[in-house]
Amino acid sequence: MDFKRLFTRKSKSSSIATQRLQLILTQDRFEVSEDSMKKLQFELTEVLAKYFEFTMHSVKMSLKREGSSYVLMADFPYSKSDKLR
Amino acid sequence: MGKVIVITSGKGGVGKTTSTANLGTALAMIERTVVIIDADVGLRNLDVVMGLESRVVYTSMDVIEKRCDLDKALVKDRRVEDLMLLAASQRNRKDDIKPEQMQEICEKLKQEYDFVLIDSPAGIEQGFHNAAAGADEAIIVTTPDVSAIRDADRIIGLLQHQGINSINLVLNRLSPTLVKNGNMMGKNEVLDILNIDLLGVVPEDTGVIASTNRGVPLVHSEGSPGAEAYMRIARRMTGQRIPIPEMQEENFFANLLNWFSRNK
Numbered sequence: 001m002d003f004k005r006l007f008t009r010k011s012k013s014s015s016i017a018t019q020r021l022q023l024i025l026t027q028d029r030f031e032v033s034e035d036s037m038k039k040l041q042f043e044l045t046e047v048l049a050k051y052f053e054f055t056m057h058s059v060k061m062s063l064k065r066e067g068s069s070y071v072l073m074a075d076f077p078y079s080k081s082d083k084l085r
Numbered sequence: 086m087g088k089v090i091v092i093t094s095g096k097g098g099v100g101k102t103t104s105t106a107n108l109g110t111a112l113a114m115i116e117r118t119v120v121i122i123d124a125d126v127g128l129r130n131l132d133v134v135m136g137l138e139s140r141v142v143y144t145s146m147d148v149i150e151k152r153c154d155l156d157k158a159l160v161k162d163r164r165v166e167d168l169m170l171l172a173a174s175q176r177n178r179k180d181d182i183k184p185e186q187m188q189e190i191c192e193k194l195k196q197e198y199d200f201v202l203i204d205s206p207a208g209i210e211q212g213f214h215n216a217a218a219g220a221d222e223a224i225i226v227t228t229p230d231v232s233a234i235r236d237a238d239r240i241i242g243l244l245q246h247q248g249i250n251s252i253n254l255v256l257n258r259l260s261p262t263l264v265k266n267g268n269m270m271g272k273n274e275v276l277d278i279l280n281i282d283l284l285g286v287v288p289e290d291t292g293v294i295a296s297t298n299r300g301v302p303l304v305h306s307e308g309s310p311g312a313e314a315y316m317r318i319a320r321r322m323t324g325q326r327i328p329i330p331e332m333q334e335e336n337f338f339a340n341l342l343n344w345f346s347r348n349k
Binding site for chain 1 (some may be wrong): 230231236237238241242245250264266267268269270271274275279281
């Protein structure tokens with residue numbers, strides 16, 4: 001019997017839907033391919049990495065609707081213990 | 086001068102026609118003068134949902150091709166005063182109408198009526214553009230699922246491009262129990278993604294099926310959760326400030342069943 005499965009809950013399908021939609025809509029709104037998105041994300045990370053120390057894969061990008069235009073948001077985690085290079 | 090509002094969604098089957106029928110009826114019940122227009126040329130359904138199919142003589146196509154006056158083409162509702170239907174032609178195709186022709190009809194109607202509601206066809210082709218051509222505002226109907234929300238987002242972009250900036254959301258067929266279990270996106274999650282104003286939430290209500298069978302819009306069934314939700318939305322459309330209540334779960338039995346299936 002898989003005891004581990006009894007105690008760890010599956011992640012909820014509604015939050016999976018939310019995460020998938022955020023990615024799908026960002027691509028729809030940009031009208032770019034997933035490859036270009038990844039490339040942009042990677043290059044953005046490279047630039048940021050020149051100045052900050054943080055994990056490469058933690059940058060999240062999204063395009064948020066604000067009235068009739070869009071705002072590009074790039075989130076990267078940065079804690080106080082990280083220092084400016 | 087009245088308001089012309091297009092009711093649209095992108096995806097089919099999310100409740101555009103049901104919402105148009107119910108909001109039109111609800112607005113007339115609170116003493117507004119209303120015309121509902123079926124813009125789904127070739128696949129008309131609003132007359133059937135309203136139970137008016139036997140009364141349709143002329144359609145918007147007859148008005149456009151000058152076979153009859155606009156006033157004469159309007160079908161009076163059987164139950165509520167000051168509620169009219171302009172049916173779509175079932176023989177013609179969506180490309181047979183031009184946006185300017187729809188615009189002209191809407192311009193004339195809003196001089197005389199408080200609300201002109203347009204039931205848009207699904208899709209983003211000519212039929213959608215015709216439906217939206219004469220509109221001042223839009224109501225987006227979506228269900229809380231990935232494909233309907235994706236299509237709603239696309240439609241919002243197209244409407245904004247057309248210069249319609251008042252765009253409000255009706256979140257349809259929400260199941261409070263599923264939301265609570267984490268198996269359906271809730272209103273805050275949907276709003277966070279689409280980022281437009283919420284006009285109302287309509288809970289899943291099986292009464293809709295019986296009401297469509299009978300051709301009597303749900304708002305006539307007083308006390309049903311769906312009817313109450315549509316009445317509240319109609320009041321908000323007239324400018325009343327009515328808060329959006331937190332959804333009640335269906336009933337004890339449904340909860341029990343859900344509890345079992347969750348813990349299986």
